[in-house]
Amino acid sequence: MINNGIFTPEDRAASPYAYLPFEVPTGCQGLAVELDYDTSAGVLDLGCFGPNGFRGWSGGARSRYVITPSGATPGYLPGDLEPGEWSVVLGLHRIAAPTLRWRVDVTLGPIEMGADLAPLAGEAKPALPERPPRRRLPAEPGFSWLAGDLHAHTVHSDGDRTIDELAALAVGAGLDFLAVTDHNTVSHHPLLADAARRAGLILLPGQELTT
Incomplete structure (x- = not known):
C-alpha cells in the first residue's frame, strides 16, 4: 500500500499531525512502514496507532519501523496485530519550504526483522x-x-x-x-x-x- 502527497506550511498550521489509515486483516503476522520525503524541505516525525490505541513512535529518529507479534523496532510495541483500521501517524514537525513531498509504503505479512533490530545489537x-x-x-x-x-x-x-x-x-x-x-x-x-x-x-x- 502506497500513500503519497504534499504538505505545506498551511497544513502544519491547521494540524501538526496527519493520519494515514490502512486495514490489517485477521491473522496478519507483521507490518512494515517506510517513510520517504525531501529532508531539505522540512522534518516529519513517524508513529503508529492500532485499533486499540498507541503502538509506537520514533519521531524524526527513524524513517522505517516494523511491528510483529514477537518483536518490533525500538520505540514500537510488539504483539498481536489486531484486525481493523490502523494508522501511520506523520508529525509535521517543520515545513521549511512552500511544499514538502512525501511517500509512505505499508507492507503487510511476514516481515524479516534483522535490520530493524540493528539498534539493539548492543544488548x-x-x-x-x-x-x-x-x-x-x-x-x-x-x-x-x-x-x-x-x-x-x-x-x-x-x-x-x-x-x-x-x-x-x-x-x-x-x-x-x-x-x-x-x-x-x-x-x-x-x-x-x-x-x-x-x-x-x-x-x-x-x-x-x-x-
Whole structure:
C-alpha cells in the first residue's frame, strides 16, 4: 500500500499531525512502514496507532519501523496485530519550504526483522565499570541521599545507547538511580527491570511527552 502527497506550511498550521489509515486483516503476522520525503524541505516525525490505541513512535529518529507479534523496532510495541483500521501517524514537525513531498509504503505479512533490530545489537550486555565511592551526605536518621538523573534517552527514541549501555554509563558515573524518559513511547518500560537487576541500579520508567 502506497500513500503519497504534499504538505505545506498551511497544513502544519491547521494540524501538526496527519493520519494515514490502512486495514490489517485477521491473522496478519507483521507490518512494515517506510517513510520517504525531501529532508531539505522540512522534518516529519513517524508513529503508529492500532485499533486499540498507541503502538509506537520514533519521531524524526527513524524513517522505517516494523511491528510483529514477537518483536518490533525500538520505540514500537510488539504483539498481536489486531484486525481493523490502523494508522501511520506523520508529525509535521517543520515545513521549511512552500511544499514538502512525501511517500509512505505499508507492507503487510511476514516481515524479516534483522535490520530493524540493528539498534539493539548492543544488548550483548556491556561489562559494568567500577562504581566510584559514594559520597556520604548528612541525613536524618533512617534516611540517606541517592544520586540520580531524571532525564535520559536510549535507542527507543533519539538516543544512541541501549538500555544496558546507558545503565553501565550511570554506574560508572556513580548514580544510584536513573529515569529512562524516551520521547513519546513506552516501548522501553518492559525492559527496565531486567536491565536494572543486571546493573545493580534503580531504573525508573519515564516518558518525555511532546505536547
